Amino acid sequence: MQIQENYSLKVLNSFGIDVSARFFTKINAPEDVDALIQWRAEHTDTPCLLLGGGSNMLFRSGYDGLVVLINLKGRTQVSEDDDAYYVQAAGGENWHEFVRWTIDQGYAGLENLSLIPGTVGAAPMQNIGAYGVELADRMQSLQAVDLLTGEHREFSVEDCQFAYRDSFFKSQQPDRWLIIAVTFRLPKQAQWITAYAGVDSAIAGQEPSARLISDTVIALRQSKLPDPKVIGNAGSFFKNPIMPIEQWHELKARFESIPGYPVAGNNGLIKTSAGWLIDQCEWKAFRDGDAGVYEKHALVLVNHGDASGAEVWAVAERIQKSVEERFGVWLEAEPRVIGS
Numbered sequence: 234m235q236i237q238e239n240y241s242l243k244v245l246n247s248f249g250i251d252v253s254a255r256f257f258t259k260i261n262a263p264e265d266v267d268a269l270i271q272w273r274a275e276h277t278d279t280p281c282l283l284l285g286g287g288s289n290m291l292f293r294s295g296y297d298g299l300v301v302l303i304n305l306k307g308r309t310q311v312s313e314d315d316d317a318y319y320v321q322a323a324g325g326e327n328w329h330e331f332v333r334w335t336i337d338q339g340y341a342g343l344e345n346l347s348l349i350p351g352t353v354g355a356a357p358m359q360n361i362g363a364y365g366v367e368l369a370d371r372m373q374s375l376q377a378v379d380l381l382t383g384e385h386r387e388f389s390v391e392d393c394q395f396a397y398r399d400s401f402f403k404s405q406q407p408d409r410w411l412i413i414a415v416t417f418r419l420p421k422q423a424q425w426i427t428a429y430a431g432v433d434s435a436i437a438g439q440e441p442s443a444r445l446i447s448d449t450v451i452a453l454r455q456s457k458l459p460d461p462k463v464i465g466n467a468g469s470f471f472k473n474p475i476m477p478i479e480q481w482h483e484l485k486a487r488f489e490s491i492p493g494y495p496v497a498g499n500n501g502l503i504k505t506s507a508g509w510l511i512d513q514c515e516w517k518a519f520r521d522g523d524a525g526v527y528e529k530h531a532l533v534l535v536n537h538g539d540a541s542g543a544e545v546w547a548v549a550e551r552i553q554k555s556v557e558e559r560f561g562v563w564l565e566a567e568p569r570v571i572g573s
């Protein structure tokens with residue numbers, strides 16, 4: 234394991250924020266994981282940040298510690314039974330390339346999650362989701378190592394405590410468990426999920442298939458979201474707020490067109506749209522220097538070029554404040570915000 238100093242993270246975060254890590258290393262092989270555990274035991278005062286594709290992070294400042302890029306590779310079908318194929322991918326595999334690989338192998342199940350940036354190992358962190366499917370719906374188990382003790386452990390879906398854009402790893406112990414690999418259960422009897430955000434109308438009249446749905450999702454996403462290679466961003470910057478149904482009814486009485494979706498498995502809760510709330514406060518296309526809000530999507534904060542993380546965060550705070558003043562709803566940031 235090679236450690237470099239004062240390493241630029243600019244191309245390693247999708248906001249394109251120009252910051253550096255005091256120390257930097259890459260995990261390419263299982264031996265590097267052992268070396269990392271050893272290094273951490275010898276440098277207990279130095280914080281450590283695990284990094285995948287950097288597409289769900291905002292660096293408000295540089296990182297005064299060790300940034301560890303997870304670059305473990307490999308994907309394989311591990312087994313099958315009457316009902317499903319079980320496929321596994323290493324934590325450093327690119328998520329979208331893995332999804333397309335499963336489709337090329339003839340497996341269905343991950344197509345709705347096409348084109349989400351980042352790595353396989355980061356996907357369970359916030360239980361990635363899109364177009365009606367979440368990672369938790371398809372995951373069988375994951376393999377992780379405790380960087381404090383060296384314990385290797387298999388986590389079931391229940392162990393991960395998945396929730397909306399959340400997990401045990403994200404909310405309780407980021408940077409403690411390194412996710413080495415994730416195993417997916419892909420049903421042999423495909424269940425197409427198409428009644429969602431334009432997918433049904435786009436494929437109307439055609440026989441659904443994993444490839445068709447994947448291609449459709451890709452086209453829809455490309456029409457709505459900025460490509461981080463062109464405009465820095467981390468996708469949706471805020472989670473959709475979840476509130477008691479009584480609070481939502483009060484808002485509905487005042488703001489007739491406010492959207493509301495029942496939270497699956499919980500009749501007393503309603504999820505509303507953070508994008509709608511922000512749009513009502515007229516933030517779309519806002520720009521202050523190089524930090525701003527995407528012109529086509531109020532939920533996406535952007536770096537038009539040379540914005541600092543602090544400048545992007547300042548826009549986020551102004552949005553949070555204005556939405557709270559108007560609707561009494563606090564928006565929670567979805568990406569991990571690093572530094573002060």
Ligand SMILES: Cc1cc2nc3c(=O)[nH]c(=O)nc-3n(C[C@H](O)[C@H](O)[C@H](O)COP(=O)(O)OP(=O)(O)OC[C@H]3O[C@@H](n4cnc5c(N)ncnc54)[C@H](O)[C@@H]3O)c2cc1C
Binds near residue numbers: 290359469
């Ligand atoms: C244009 C765009 C669109 C997006 N659309 C969606 C979407 O539709 N749905 C959605 O859910 N998300 C979306 N995202 C957010 C992002 O793509 C996902 O959260 C993705 O899973 C992040 O992966 P990453 O490898 O970039 O993680 P990073 O940003 O590198 O890290 C995210 C978190 O995971 C941790 N981590 C990374 N790798 C590991 C590992 N191997 N073991 C343990 N911890 C690890 C990090 O420490 C950090 O806490 C979008 C982002 C962008 C830029």
